[in-house]
Amino acid sequence: MVPWAAIPRGIGLAVFCALLLSSSALAQFETRGPFFSNTFPTSIAVGDFNHDGILDLAVTAETNSNNVVILLGNGDGTFYTKTAYTAGEGAISVVVADFNHDGNLDLAVANSLSTYLTILLGNGDGTFRAAPNPAVPAYENFVTVGDFNGDGILDLVTAGNFSINVLLGNGDGTFQYGTSYPSGESPAQIAVADFNGDHKLDLAIAEAAGINVLLGNGDGTFQTAVEYPTTFPISVAVADFNGDHKLDLVAANALFSAGTSVFLGNGDGTFQPGTYYPSSREILYVAVGDFNRDGKTDFVLANYHSDNVIVSLNTGVVSFSPTTPLNFKNQTGGTTSAPLAVTLTNTGTTALKIGAMKASAQFGVTSTCGNSVAPGANCTASVTFSPTSTGLKSGTVSILDSASLSRR
Numbered sequence: 001m002v003p004w005a006a007i008p009r010g011i012g013l014a015v016f017c018a019l020l021l022s023s024s025a026l027a028q029f030e031t032r033g034p035f036f037s038n039t040f041p042t043s044i045a046v047g048d049f050n051h052d053g054i055l056d057l058a059v060t061a062e063t064n065s066n067n068v069v070i071l072l073g074n075g076d077g078t079f080y081t082k083t084a085y086t087a088g089e090g091a092i093s094v095v096v097a098d099f100n101h102d103g104n105l106d107l108a109v110a111n112s113l114s115t116y117l118t119i120l121l122g123n124g125d126g127t128f129r130a131a132p133n134p135a136v137p138a139y140e141n142f143v144t145v146g147d148f149n150g151d152g153i154l155d156l157v158t159a160g161n162f163s164i165n166v167l168l169g170n171g172d173g174t175f176q177y178g179t180s181y182p183s184g185e186s187p188a189q190i191a192v193a194d195f196n197g198d199h200k201l202d203l204a205i206a207e208a209a210g211i212n213v214l215l216g217n218g219d220g221t222f223q224t225a226v227e228y229p230t231t232f233p234i235s236v237a238v239a240d241f242n243g244d245h246k247l248d249l250v251a252a253n254a255l256f257s258a259g260t261s262v263f264l265g266n267g268d269g270t271f272q273p274g275t276y277y278p279s280s281r282e283i284l285y286v287a288v289g290d291f292n293r294d295g296k297t298d299f300v301l302a303n304y305h306s307d308n309v310i311v312s313l314n315t316g317v318v319s320f321s322p323t324t325p326l327n328f329k330n331q332t333g334g335t336t337s338a339p340l341a342v343t344l345t346n347t348g349t350t351a352l353k354i355g356a357m358k359a360s361a362q363f364g365v366t367s368t369c370g371n372s373v374a375p376g377a378n379c380t381a382s383v384t385f386s387p388t389s390t391g392l393k394s395g396t397v398s399i400l401d402s403a404s405l406s407r408r
Contacts, residue, residue, distance in 0.1 A: 041059045041060065042060050042091070042092045042093070043059070043060050043092065043093045043094050044057055044058070044059050044094075045057070045058045045094045045095055045096040045107070046058075046096065047096040047105040048105070049070065049072065049104075049105055049122055049124075049126045049128075050072060050124065050125050050126035051104075051124055051125075052075075053075075054072075054073040054074070054075040055073050056070065056071060056072045056073045056079070056126065057070070057071040057073070057079060058070055058071075058094050058096060058107055059071065059094075060087065060091040060092060060093065060094045060109060066086065066087055066088060066089045066090065066091050066111070066113075066114075067084040067085055067086050067087050067091060068084070068085050068087050068091060068094055068107060068109050068118075068120065069082055069083065069084050069085075070082075070083045070084075070085070070126060070127075070128070072126050081126065083126075083127070085120055085128050085130075086118075086130075087109040087111055087114075087118040087120075088109070088111025088113070088114030088115075088116060088117075088118050089111055089113040089114045090111050090112035090113030090114060091109050091110075091111050091112075091118070092110055092111065092112040092140075092141060092142070093109070093110040093140075093141065093142045093143050094107055094108065094109045094110075094143075095107070095108050095143055095144060095145045095156075097145045097154050098122075098154070099119065099121070099131075099154055099169060099171075099172075099173045100121060100131075100171065100172050100173035101153075101171055101172075102124075103124070104121070104122035104123060104124040105122045106119065106120060106121045106122045106128075106131075106173060107119070107120040107122070107128060108120075108143050108145065108156055109143070110140040110141060110142055110143040110158055110159075111140060112140065112141050117140060117143065117156070117158060117167070117175075118130075119131040119132070119173055119174070119175070121173045131173040131174060132173075132174050140158040140159065140160045140165075141158075141159050141160055141161070141186070141187060141188055142158065142159040142187070142188055142189055142190055143156055143157070143158045143159075144156070144157050144158075144190045144191075144192055145157075145192075146192045146201045147201070148166060148168075148201055148216060148218075148220050149168060149218070149219050149220035150200070150218050150219070153168075153169040153170070153171040154169050155167060155168050155169045155175070155178070155220065156169070156175060157190055157192075157203060159183065159187035159188065159189075159190055159205060159207075160187070161185065161186060161187075162182060162183055162184070162185065162187075163180050163181065163182060163183055163187075164180065164181040164182075164183050164187065164190075164203070164205060164214070165177070165178075165179075165180045165181075166178035166179050166180070166181075166220055166221075166222075168220050178220050178221075179220065179221050179222075181214065181222060181225065182225075183205060183207055183212060183225070184207040184208050184209050184210075184212070184227075185207065185208040185209070186207060186208050187205050187206070187207040187212075188205075188206045188207065188233070188234045188235065189205075189206045189234070189235045189236055190203055190204070190205050190206075190236075191203070191204040191205075191236045191237060191238045191249070193238045193247055194247075195213065195215065195247050195265060195269045196215060196267070196268050196269030197267065197268075198218070199218075200215075200216040200217065200218035201216045202214060202215045202216045202222075202269065203216070203222065204236050204238065204249055205225075205236070206233040206234055206235055206236040206251055206252075207233070208232060209227065209229060210227045210228050210229040210230050210233065211227070211228045211230060211233055211236055211249060211251050211261075211263065211271075211274075212225040212226070212227050212228075213225065213226050213227075213228065213269065213270075213271065214226075215269045226270070228249075228263050228271055228273070228274060229274075230251050230253055230261040230274045230276075231253050231255065232253055232254045232255040232258075233251035233252060233253055233254070233261070234252055234253075234254045234283075234284055234285070235251065235252040235283075235284065235285045235286045236249055236250070236251045236252070236286070237249070237250050237286050237287055237288045237299065238288070239288040239297040239299075240265075240297060241262060241264070241296075241297055241314055242264060242316070243296070244267075245267075246264075246265040246266065246267035247265045248262060248263060248264050248265045248271070249262070249263040249265070249271060250262050250263075250286055250288065250299050251263070251274070251286070252283045252284060252285055252286040252301060252302075253276075253283060254282050254283055254284060255282065258278070258279055258282060258283050259276060259277050259278040259279040259283060260276070260277045260279065260283065260286060260299065260301065260312070261274035261275065261276050261277070262274060262275050262277070263275075277312065278396070279301060279310060283301050283302065283310075284302050285301070285302035286299050286300070286301055286302075287299065287300050288300075291311055291313065292313055296313075296314040296315075296316060297314055298311065298312055298313045298314045299311075299312050299314075300312070315348075316347070316348070317346060317347055317348030317352060318344060318345070318346060318347065318348075318352065318401075319344075319345045319347050320342055320343065320344055320345075321342065321343045321345070322342070326340050326342070326383060328340065328385040331385050331386075331387050332387075333387050333388060333389065333390065334386075334387075334388070335386070336364070336384050336385070336386040337384050337385040337386070338384070339366075339382035339383060339384050340382070340383050340384075341380050341381070341382050341383075342380070342381050342382075342383070343378050343379070343380055344367075344369060344373065344378060344379050344380070344381060345376075345377070345378040346373040346374065346375055346376065346377055346378070347376075348375055349375050350375060351372045351373065351374055351375065351402075352372065352373040352401055352402055353371065353372050353401060353402040354367075354369045354370065354371055354372065354373065354399065354400075354401050355400035355401060355402075356398075356399070356400040357369070357381065357397065357398070357399050357400075358397070358398050359383065359395060359396070359397045359398075360395030360396050360397075360398075361388075361395065362385065362386055362387055362388055362393055362395065363383060363384065363385055363386070363393075363395045363397070364383070364384040364386060365381055365382065365383050365384075365397050366381070366382050367379060367380060367381040367382065368380045369381065381397065383397060
C-alpha cells in the first residue's frame with residue numbers, strides 16, 4: 001500500500017512510491033531482548049570494544065540516568081555485562097572512534113544539560129576510563145566525528161542551541177576548541193560527507209527551520225551555511241537516491257506536515273529544493289540502505305507517534321505534479337469541495353499496474369488511471385474534501401500498485 005497524499009497539508013511525490021509495505025515484502029526479523037540499558041535511551045553506537053570480534057553497544061540516556069551504558073555482545077544477537085559510566089547531565093548522543101591512536105575504540109558523549117563534552121577512552125577489554133574534558137560551550141545536542149583539518153587525527157563537531165562547534169583532536173584523546181558557527185534554533189543531527197567532490201568533509205545539519213549545509217575548507221573551518229528550508233527536521237541522512245553519483249540528502253520532518261524531504265544534490269555542494277513525502281506525525285529519525293536488494297537506496301523512518309517503522313522503497317518509476325502539498329480552503333461541514341487535481345506520470349519502462357486508490361475518511365478520490373498506466377503516460381487523480389466536523393483535517397490517499405512490490 002502506498003500512502004500518497006496528506007490532505008490538506010501535503011502530497012507524497014516523485015521517486016518514492018512504495019511506503020508502509022508489510023514486513024513480508026521486505027526482510028524477516030526476530031526480536032531478542034529487551035536488554036536493559038538506561039532510562040529513556042536516546043542514542044546507540046556500535047563497535048567491538050573488547051577485541052573479541054563481536055559487536056558491542058554503547059547506549060546513552062537523556063532522562064534520569066546521566067550515563068553511557070556498555071552492553072557487550074555474545075555473538076548470537078544477545079548482550080551481557082551492563083556497565084554504566086558517568087557522562088554529563090542529559091547524555092543524549094554518543095559516537096565511537098579511536099581518538100588516541102592506541103587501537104582501542106573510545107567514546108564521545110554530548111550532554112544536553114551539562115557544560116562539557118564527555119570523552120571516555122577505551123582500555124581494549126570492554127572497559128573505559130575518563131579523559132580530560134575539552135573546553136566546549138554548554139548544552140550540546142549532538143556530536144559527530146571526522147578528520148576536518150586533514151591532519152590524520154580525528155576531530156569532533158557538536159551541535160547546540162544556536163551554535164555549531166568544531167573541536168580539533170590532539171591525537172591523545174583530548175581536543176582543542178576550534179571555530180564556532182551560528183545556527184538556527186535546536187540543531188539536531190549532523191551528517192558528514194563530501195558533497196562537492198573536493199575531498200574535504202562537509203556538514204549537513206538538521207535544525208528547526210531546515211537543513212544547513214556547511215562546506216569544509218579542509219583546515220577545520222567551514223564556509224557560511226546555506227539553508228535548505230523544510231519544516232522541523234530532526235534527522236538527516238546522506239545517500240545517492242537517483243543514481244547520478246551525486247550525494248543527496250533526506251530529512252525527517254517531525255511536525256507540521258510531518259514526513260520526509262529529499263534534496264537532490266547538484267554535485268557542487270548545492271542541492272535542489274526539497275521534495276516532500278508525507279507521513280504521520282513525529283518522524284524522529286531517518287536511516288538509509290538498500291532494503292529490497294534492487295540496487296537503489298531506500299530509507300526507513302522511526303515513527304514515534306505511531307510506534308512503528310516506515311520503510312520507503314525507492315522505486316523510481318512514478319512522479320507527481322504539482323510537487324507541493326495540496327491545501328484545501330475552508331469547507332462547510334456536510335458539503336464537498338471542488339476537486340484538486342494531481343497528475344501521476346509513469347516514468348518507468350514497463351506498465352504501472354494500479355490495483356486500488358483509496359482516500360481516508362472525509363476525503364474522496366477519483367482518477368483516470370484505470371488499471372494500468374503505460375510507460376511515459378500519465379493520468380489524473382482528483383481529490384475532494386467533505387468535512388463532517390470542525391477543525392483542521394488531514395488524511396492520505398493510498399495507491400496499491402505494481403511499484404509497491406518487493407524486487408528480489
